[in-house]
Amino acid sequence: MPWWKEEPWRLIQTNLREIDMQDLSAERYAADLKDFHATVVLLNAAGISAGYDTKLPYHSKNPYLTGDSLERIVKLCHENGIRVIARADFSKVRRNVYEMHPEWAFRTEHGDVMEQNGFVQTCLCGDYQQKYAFEILEELFGRIPFDGLYCNMGGFQTRDYEFRDYGFCHCRSCREAFRNYSGKELPEQRDSQDPAWREYEDFQKHMLTDYRKKMAGFLKGISGEICFDDVDYARIEAATEVSTRLPHWIYHASSNCRAIIGDGTSGIICSNTSVSYPGYGLRHASVSPALHAMRLWQNMANLGALDYYLIGRLDTAADRSAFETVKRIFAFREKHDAVYRNLRSTASVLLRRKDRWVATEEEKGWIRVLTEAHIPFAEILPDAMKQADLSRYRVVILADEGELEQQEGDRIDEYVLRGGTVIASGQNRIRESPAESGGTKFLRSSGILKLEKEDRQAMSAQLLLEKEEKQAFPSHQAIDAVPVGDTYFFLEWDEAAKTFLKLIPLQPFGPPECCYSREVWDYPGLIDYTYGSGRYFTLPWLPGSFYSKTGHSNTVGIMRDILTEHCGLVSVAADLTPMAEVTVSEDDSGHILIQLVNNSGAFGLTFFDPLPVEQVSLQIPTEKIPVSVISLMGGHVTWRKENGTLFLLLDRLAEYDALRIEFEDGGSADERQYS
Numbered sequence: 212m213p214w215w216k217e218e219p220w221r222l223i224q225t226n227l228r229e230i231d232m233q234d235l236s237a238e239r240y241a242a243d244l245k246d247f248h249a250t251v252v253l254l255n256a257a258g259i260s261a262g263y264d265t266k267l268p269y270h271s272k273n274p275y276l277t278g279d280s281l282e283r284i285v286k287l288c289h290e291n292g293i294r295v296i297a298r299a300d301f302s303k304v305r306r307n308v309y310e311m312h313p314e315w316a317f318r319t320e321h322g323d324v325m326e327q328n329g330f331v332q333t334c335l336c337g338d339y340q341q342k343y344a345f346e347i348l349e350e351l352f353g354r355i356p357f358d359g360l361y362c363n364m365g366g367f368q369t370r371d372y373e374f375r376d377y378g379f380c381h382c383r384s385c386r387e388a389f390r391n392y393s394g395k396e397l398p399e400q401r402d403s404q405d406p407a408w409r410e411y412e413d414f415q416k417h418m419l420t421d422y423r424k425k426m427a428g429f430l431k432g433i434s435g436e437i438c439f440d441d442v443d444y445a446r447i448e449a450a451t452e453v454s455t456r457l458p459h460w461i462y463h464a465s466s467n468c469r470a471i472i473g474d475g476t477s478g479i480i481c482s483n484t485s486v487s488y489p490g491y492g493l494r495h496a497s498v499s500p501a502l503h504a505m506r507l508w509q510n511m512a513n514l515g516a517l518d519y520y521l522i523g524r525l526d527t528a529a530d531r532s533a534f535e536t537v538k539r540i541f542a543f544r545e546k547h548d549a550v551y552r553n554l555r556s557t558a559s560v561l562l563r564r565k566d567r568w569v570a571t572e573e574e575k576g577w578i579r580v581l582t583e584a585h586i587p588f589a590e591i592l593p594d595a596m597k598q599a600d601l602s603r604y605r606v607v608i609l610a611d612e613g614e615l616e617q618q619e620g621d622r623i624d625e626y627v628l629r630g631g632t633v634i635a636s637g638q639n640r641i642r643e644s645p646a647e648s649g650g651t652k653f654l655r656s657s658g659i660l661k662l663e664k665e666d667r668q669a670m671s672a673q674l675l676l677e678k679e680e681k682q683a684f685p686s687h688q689a690i691d692a693v694p695v696g697d698t699y700f701f702l703e704w705d706e707a708a709k710t711f712l713k714l715i716p717l718q719p720f721g722p723p724e725c726c727y728s729r730e731v732w733d734y735p736g737l738i739d740y741t742y743g744s745g746r747y748f749t750l751p752w753l754p755g756s757f758y759s760k761t762g763h764s765n766t767v768g769i770m771r772d773i774l775t776e777h778c779g780l781v782s783v784a785a786d787l788t789p790m791a792e793v794t795v796s797e798d799d800s801g802h803i804l805i806q807l808v809n810n811s812g813a814f815g816l817t818f819f820d821p822l823p824v825e826q827v828s829l830q831i832p833t834e835k836i837p838v839s840v841i842s843l844m845g846g847h848v849t850w851r852k853e854n855g856t857l858f859l860l861l862d863r864l865a866e867y868d869a870l871r872i873e874f875e876d877g878g879s880a881d882e883r884q885y886s
């Protein structure tokens with residue numbers, strides 16, 4: 212078994228600047244990592260700047276290689292039980308290399324390069340990434356026994372570090388590769404509706420998959436003990452960025468881990484890093500220690516590994532405010548590592564996520580509602596969704612996912628036919644093949660026949676909740692009309708479907724005297740369609756986006772009532788504050804681990820230490836009777852079992868806790884350690 216399958220994964224990335232190698236002491240470096248309880252380190256080795264004495268002419272050598280060598284660092288780390296992953300960045304070359312090989316560069320539509328601070332962007336299709344990068348890797352791994360590789364900024368980058376957009380690449384290699392792939396010229400513009408652009412997006416995906424496969428094959432050819440990003444582990448980031456990522460996405464770490472782990476069948480290690488700095492322009496400052504703590508606990512609760520990333524070295528960092536927090540959490544994980552092995556989520560809800568890096572606004576809204584209602588759920592990315600066994604889930608959520616491939620649509624139809632439930636907000640339709648034309652295609656299981664009109668200026672519209680519908684929406688006893696938000700889709704639906712709520716159309720907004728509408732239309736807020744043995748709920752608006760952007764409780768009520776009253780989902784912590792997060796998982800022996808993260812320190816833009824929560828009660832469905840229930844944080848837990856539910860009471864939740872529930876037929880864990 213390769214090392215990453217057996218050894219604990221607690222990673223620290225020291226993202227070294229060139230001058231960090233000037234006086235680096237390998238002894239100190241390894242000792243600092245030990246002090247942080249790290250088992251894996253990620254450090255800069257090749258690409259933009261070679262961290263060793265390279266003999267390759269176009270591999271720019273770091274001019275500050277006067278401290279201990281990479282060879283010595285790797286040797287000392289290995290002696291201290293620390294694995295070392297090499298970081299390479301083939302996305303850029305220095306200006307002098309570009310001048311010798313201008314054909315390696317990314318090119319805008321007008322033939323310009325993307326250049327910042329003397330570094331020129333290279334193109335994935337060009338020979339630097341396709342050929343020369345492999346010469347560099349051959350030299351690197353031939354010289355130094357690294358345990359893995361991480362390639363930074365891979366793929367088709369279109370923006371620089373200041374987020375300037377240069378459009379898509381028009382270099383000669385891209386034009387040739389696209390011609391070979393499609394027989395066509397590059398599309399004229401980015402237009403998601405244009406079949407030419409879609410084909411180009413497919414081409415990018417094909418090139419990327421091919422490239423990663425080629426690199427993985429190359430590395431495995433050197434040694435089966437070299438791990439590679441996205442194959443053996445997946446590196447992703449929980450980060451902030453000044454002005455572009457506000458307000459903070461407080462479930463960023465949880466959501467990242469869930470999306471990478473998906474339905475749990477890939478077995479990939481999710482290394483979601485807590486990025487130290489607040490933004491690219493503030494590389495040497497740290498975000499609040501409480502935010503690092505929240506992210507690291509969220510990683511653990513959602514079955515990710517621990518990962519912390521800072522610029523430069525641990526011994527010379529200018530802002531060390533988070534160090535003790537990181538060490539404390541890494542030490543906790545070290546102490547209890549055995550408990551976190553081979554866990555899988557027992558969630559019965561699956562939320563599809565469009566993009567790996569961050570959830571969309573609509574997805575975020577559903578993630579918030581599920582988390583805050585304590586309904587455990589998994590997230591899944593499109594490629595994994597195509598393979599997933601949906602029958603494991605009671606409810607699948609499509610949060611304005613746009614276009615699904617026919618094959619995926621067929622799988623969802625089959626899932627509903629056999630008794631599954633879908634909640635679909637916004638637009639979820641089948642992607643047409645380039646040969647097809649005509650109207651939008653909806654899923655058969657949805658009962659939706661046609662999109663009549665899309666209104667993106669619907670902000671003053673409302674959904675009327677009539678008296679007789681209040682039973683179906685118990686959260687809304689004192690609310691008769693719910694704001695729609697800015698978007699409403701006018702649909703035509705199968706008349707066999709049942710509908711709820713009615714649209715009160717746009718009204719003027721201005722002086723109160725004119726703020727009313729006397730009309731109520733038959734367009735609904737919820738369409739409930741039975742297909743085979745299953746149900747498909749359509750919300751022709753974007754409640755998730757509205758909740759994510761505004762945070763008000765009236766939208767939450769509707770969403771939560773659909774989850775609980777209409778879909779029959781049950782909270783595992785009905786009385787617990789929405790500010791704490793609960794996850795439930797089990798190991799190979801059937802022992803359960805309940806994890807709680809107290810997110811109550813998230814206060815506006817600042818993160819403080821969370822307020823303790825007293826008397827946490829949990830209701831876990833299980834037929835089994837525990838032999839022991841233990842809080843890993845040393846809390847006091849009592850329990851009773853009644854009618855297929857295990858009722859637990861934890862005396863106090865500080866920032867995090869994990870309740871290990873063992874059953875008689877299990878017993879793989881070391882009980883003595885936790886008693």
Ligand SMILES: [Zn+2]
Pocket residue numbers: 316317318334335336337380381382383384385386
């Ligand atoms: Zn190109």
